[in-house]
Amino acid sequence: MKVSELRKHAAISAVAVFVGAGVAAAQEKAAPTSSTPEQMVEAINGVFGKHPGFRAVHAKGVVLEGVFTPNPAAASVSKAVHLQKTPVPVTIRFSDFAGVPTIPDTDGMARPHGLAIKFHLPGGGETDIVAHSFNGFPVATTDEFRALLLALAASGPDAPKPTPLDAFLGTHPIAKTFLTTPKPLPVSYATLPYYGVNSFKFTNAKGDVAYVRYQFLPAGGTQIMPADQAAKADADYLGKEIRDRVTHEPVKLEMVAQIAKSGDKIEDPSIAWPDSRRTVDLGTIEITKAAADSAAAEKSLLFLPGAVTAGIDAADPMIDARSAAYPLDFSRRNP
Ligand code: HEM
Numbered sequence: 001m002k003v004s005e006l007r008k009h010a011a012i013s014a015v016a017v018f019v020g021a022g023v024a025a026a027q028e029k030a031a032p033t034s035s036t037p038e039q040m041v042e043a044i045n046g047v048f049g050k051h052p053g054f055r056a057v058h059a060k061g062v063v064l065e066g067v068f069t070p071n072p073a074a075a076s077v078s079k080a081v082h083l084q085k086t087p088v089p090v091t092i093r094f095s096d097f098a099g100v101p102t103i104p105d106t107d108g109m110a111r112p113h114g115l116a117i118k119f120h121l122p123g124g125g126e127t128d129i130v131a132h133s134f135n136g137f138p139v140a141t142t143d144e145f146r147a148l149l150l151a152l153a154a155s156g157p158d159a160p161k162p163t164p165l166d167a168f169l170g171t172h173p174i175a176k177t178f179l180t181t182p183k184p185l186p187v188s189y190a191t192l193p194y195y196g197v198n199s200f201k202f203t204n205a206k207g208d209v210a211y212v213r214y215q216f217l218p219a220g221g222t223q224i225m226p227a228d229q230a231a232k233a234d235a236d237y238l239g240k241e242i243r244d245r246v247t248h249e250p251v252k253l254e255m256v257a258q259i260a261k262s263g264d265k266i267e268d269p270s271i272a273w274p275d276s277r278r279t280v281d282l283g284t285i286e287i288t289k290a291a292a293d294s295a296a297a298e299k300s301l302l303f304l305p306g307a308v309t310a311g312i313d314a315a316d317p318m319i320d321a322r323s324a325a326y327p328l329d330f331s332r333r334n335p
Contacts, residue, residue, distance in 0.1 A: 046153035048099030061095035080311035104235035
C-alpha cells in the first residue's frame with residue numbers, strides 16, 4: 001500500500017501534538033505481552049511494505065556525532081556512569097516516522113520524527129535512548145500496537161466502511177488523537193522536543209528510586225516552519241538542514257528526566273504525565289558534526305530502547321518488547 005493511499009484512507013494525514021489525557025489513579029500491572037517480535041515486525045511491514053536494507057519504521061534518517069555533558073544534578077537521581085561527571089561521546093540518528101526510505105520530509109507520515117542516541121561509555125560499553133517528537137504513544141501496550149498496525153494495514157482504499165481502522169479508533173480515542181491531529185513541519189530536526197515515552201526506573205548511589213521519562217528540549221526552543229515556507233519545503237530538507245547547521249554551530253538538546261508522582265501510569269506510554277511534574281536536568285547533548293558516511297553508519301547502527309546501564313532499569317514492559325523487535329529487524333535489514 002502506498003503511503004499516500006494509507007494517508008488518504010486511514011485519515012492519518014498528520015501525526016501530531018498529543019495532550020495527555022490525564023493520569024490514572026493507580027499503577028496497574030500491564031497484561032503480559034503475547035505478540036512475538038516476528039509478529040510485530042511483520043505487522044509494521046504490513047503497513048509500510050518491505051524495503052530491503054532499511055528499518056521497518058523510521059526508515060529515512062541521518063547520523064551525526066557529538067558529546068553529552070552531564071549536569072551536576074544528574075547524579076542525584078541515578079548512579080549511571082554517563083550521568084556522573086565525565087562527558088561521553090554520543091552517536092545520534094534523527095529520522096522520519098514512516099517505514100519508507102523515500103518518504104518526503106513534508107509528508108504527514110514523516111512525523112513524529114525520531115531521535116536515537118547511543119552513549120559511548122568509559123570502558124567501551126554503550127547505553128541507548130530511542131525517543132520521538134510526540135509526548136505519548138497511540139496505545140498502552142505492545143499487543144494493542146499490533147492490533148492498531150493490523151487495522152491500519154487492512155484499511156486501504158478498497159476496504160469496506162467502516163474499516164477495521166474506523167472500528168479500532170472508535171474504541172481507542174487516544175490513538176485517534178495521535179493519528180488525526182495535524183502537526184506542522186519543524187524548521188529543523190534540531191527545533192523539536194523529543195520524548196522517551198516509556199518509563200525507566202532510576203536508582204542513585206544511596207539506593208533511592210525514581211520513575212522517570214526522558215525529554216529532550218531544543219536549546220533554541222520549538223520552531224515551526226511558517227505555512228508559506230512549508231508549502232515550498234524540499235522533500236529532503238531536514239537531512240540537508242541539520243548537516244549544514246552543525247557546520248556553523250553545535251546543535252544543543254537539554255536531556256531532562258520527568259519524575260513520576262505516586263499514581264502516575266508507569267506501564268502505559270499512551271498517558272503523558274502532567275507538565276507540572278518535577279524535572280531534573282540531566283545534561284546537554286551537543287551535536288557537532290555529521291557522520292562521514294551517514295548511509296553506511298545507519299545501516300550498521302542498532303539502537304536498543306532497553307540497552308541500559310547500572311542505575312537505570314526498564315520499567316515499562318513495552319521496552320523489552322521493543323528491544324526484542326529491533327534486533328530482529330536489524331538482522332533482516334542486514335542479511
Ligand atoms: C511495541 C512497540 C514498538 C515496536 C514493536 C517498535 C518497533 C520498531 C522497529 C522494528 C524499529 C526498527 C529497528 C531497527 O531496524 O533498527 C523501530 C525503530 C524506531 N522506533 Fe520503534 N517500536 C515501538 C515503539 C516505539 C516507541 C514507543 C517509540 C518512541 C518513543 C519508537 C521510536 C522509534 C524510533 C525513533 C526508531 C528509529 C531508531 C533508529 O534511529 O535506529 N518506537 N521501532
